[in-house]
Amino acid sequence: MQSAVDYINEKTNNFQPEIGVILGSGLGDFVDNLDKISISYGDIPGFQKSNVQGHAGKLVFAEYKGKRVVFMQGRYHFYEGHSMQTVTYPVKVMKKLGVKTLIVTNAAGAVNENFNPADLMIITDHINFLGTNPLIGPNDDSLGTRFPDMSEVYKKDLVAKAESCAEELGINIRKGVYLASTGPSYETPTEVRMMRMMGADAVGMSTVPEAIVANYCGIKVLGISCLTNYASGITDTPLTHKEVIEAAAVAKENFQALLGKVLEAV
Numbered sequence: 001m002q003s004a005v006d007y008i009n010e011k012t013n014n015f016q017p018e019i020g021v022i023l024g025s026g027l028g029d030f031v032d033n034l035d036k037i038s039i040s041y042g043d044i045p046g047f048q049k050s051n052v053q054g055h056a057g058k059l060v061f062a063e064y065k066g067k068r069v070v071f072m073q074g075r076y077h078f079y080e081g082h083s084m085q086t087v088t089y090p091v092k093v094m095k096k097l098g099v100k101t102l103i104v105t106n107a108a109g110a111v112n113e114n115f116n117p118a119d120l121m122i123i124t125d126h127i128n129f130l131g132t133n134p135l136i137g138p139n140d141d142s143l144g145t146r147f148p149d150m151s152e153v154y155k156k157d158l159v160a161k162a163e164s165c166a167e168e169l170g171i172n173i174r175k176g177v178y179l180a181s182t183g184p185s186y187e188t189p190t191e192v193r194m195m196r197m198m199g200a201d202a203v204g205m206s207t208v209p210e211a212i213v214a215n216y217c218g219i220k221v222l223g224i225s226c227l228t229n230y231a232s233g234i235t236d237t238p239l240t241h242k243e244v245i246e247a248a249a250v251a252k253e254n255f256q257a258l259l260g261k262v263l264e265a266v
């Protein structure tokens with residue numbers, strides 16, 4: 001990890017980001033017009049070389065409205081066959097670079113039948129339904145404690161700030177619980193009913209590993225989901241990845257506007 005930090009500090013001339021952002025589906029081009037330094041994951045010691053889904057697979061360092069930010073353009077997913085260590089390693093590196101706040105974004109299916117495709121949802125809590133935990137294995141005491149508290153992973157003050165940002169923008173924002181399942185298959189209707197009974201409002205295939213590790217390291221987390229579809233069984237239509245991508249594109253303008261405003265506010 002130290003060699004990753006040294007490599008990044010050399011490439012960015014000790015940029016020292018204070019905020020980290022994981023750009024989910026539809027948000028990859030948020031950084032397009034920023035004055036930035038980009039580093040391919042494959043060039044960073046310890047980062048997995050290939051198979052980043054969706055985007056370029058780059059760490060992007062840029063100032064945004066006076067804030068020093070490191071963006072992850074593309075993330076590692078567990079369903080691609082990456083280990084939990086690979087999925088969460090970038091968050092640990094962010095911690096070592098000095099990141100204090102992590103904004104995690106994703107695409108998710110609406111489990112709450114009152115929510116609609118293209119809605120944005122601020123994550124208030126999560127359910128780890130992955131069947132594993134990214135902290136399994138020897139503990140690195142320099143990062144966090146063996147049995148970390150998870151009573152407020154998504155900090156209430158950040159939820160409130162994001163909510164008022166959405167209000168200012170006139171965005172009808174939702175708040176709810178995100179459940180992570182491994183994927184890559186979408187859920188069955190019965191699984192979705194079970195998830196609803198368990199207290200989930202949205203289901204997706206990412207975010208929870210990164211959020212657990214960030215909270216463990218003492219990084220404050222804000223999570224925002226773009227609800228791209230009704231989860232399986234809420235309507236009669238089968239789910240397609242195409243539908244998810246198309247809905248993410250529809251919501252993109254609001255999502256980018258909200259992220260921009262939130263970056264100013266946090």
Ligand code: HPA
Binds near residue numbers: 187
């Ligand atoms: N289920 C799981 N992950 C998803 C979904 C879904 O319905 N939509 C977008 N990501």
